[in-house]
Amino acid sequence: xxxxxxxxxxxxxxxxxxxxxxxxxxxxxxxxxxxxxxxxxxxxxxxxxxxxxxxxxxxxxxxxxxxxxxxxxxxxxxxxxxxxxxxxxxxxxxxxxxxxxxxxxxxxxxxxxxxxxxxxxxxxxxxxxxxxxxxxxxxxxxxxxxxxxxxxxxxxxxxxxxxxxxxxxxxxxxxxxxxxxxxxxxxxxxxxxxxxxxxxxxxxxxxxxxxxxxxxxxxxxxxxxxxxxxxxxxxxxxxxxxxxxxxxxxxxxxxxxxxxxx
Numbered sequence: 001x002x003x004x005x006x007x008x009x010x011x012x013x014x015x016x017x018x019x020x021x022x023x024x025x026x027x028x029x030x031x032x033x034x035x036x037x038x039x040x041x042x043x044x045x046x047x048x049x050x051x052x053x054x055x056x057x058x059x060x061x062x063x064x065x066x067x068x069x070x071x072x073x074x075x076x077x078x079x080x081x082x083x084x085x086x087x088x089x090x091x092x093x094x095x096x097x098x099x100x101x102x103x104x105x106x107x108x109x110x111x112x113x114x115x116x117x118x119x120x121x122x123x124x125x126x127x128x129x130x131x132x133x134x135x136x137x138x139x140x141x142x143x144x145x146x147x148x149x150x151x152x153x154x155x156x157x158x159x160x161x162x163x164x165x166x167x168x169x170x171x172x173x174x175x176x177x178x179x180x181x182x183x184x185x186x187x188x189x190x191x192x193x194x195x196x197x198x199x200x201x202x203x204x205x206x207x208x209x210x211x212x213x214x215x216x217x218x219x220x221x222x223x224x225x226x227x228x229x230x231x232x233x234x235x236x237x238x239x240x241x242x243x244x245x246x247x248x249x250x251x252x253x254x255x256x257x258x259x260x261x262x
């Protein structure tokens with residue numbers, strides 16, 4: 001299975017390691033603490049927006065607020081939580097990786113790279129309108145869009161480096177020892193992309209991302225979203241992730257999958 005399932009499973013697998021970092025790739029993918037977080041909730045909020053009216057900024061804000069308030073304990077940052085509770089919320093200049101964690105659905109809806117970039121910018125700008133927040137969403141989107149359109153890893157790497165000036169020449173084994181928890185796009189999106197570039201398959205991508213010992217759920221969601229455009233997510237991984245969604249989230253996931261990912 002390909003599609004936004006890679007983002008969702010990455011989030012769920014990484015969720016139990018966000019504050020219990022493991023600097024190793026040797027771990028059980030799912031455990032009793034594995035659950036969806038704000039990464040999955042917001043990804044499906046974006047999916048819902050795209051299915052309702054992708055041209056409307058107002059619908060986007062409405063969907064983000066509706067999903068966010070329905071799942072108040074999903075793990076939002078303080079500034080985003082404040083945004084959710086405003087009657088007429090305005091972007092607050094965030095450079096955090098929330099813009100990148102939720103962007104994957106736009107890469108599956110768009111029919112061209114240019115359209116996907118436009119949608120990615122809109123999806124980020126309502127909250128994460130800092131240049132680094134926009135850049136993180138765009139780089140993640142481009143990697144997913146190119147991966148699902150059969151570009152090679154080298155072509156994806158060259159595109160991201162040329163257009164977004166991220167250093168993707170580093171290796172996971174070199175990053176891991178000194179890497180620390182970092183919620184910024186600048187300090188987590190390039191590393192997440194590297195986790196995909198260096199992997200052999202979807203599972204290896206997720207193990208790379210979690211093994212860095214950083215913002216595990218979000219980095220695995222970002223890396224997993226790219227990986228699931230390049231490879232299939234194995235059934236034994238995807239089914240265990242799907243089982244952890246509630247009915248409301250599952251319904252949105254299935255509708256989006258059937259409409260855009262078939």
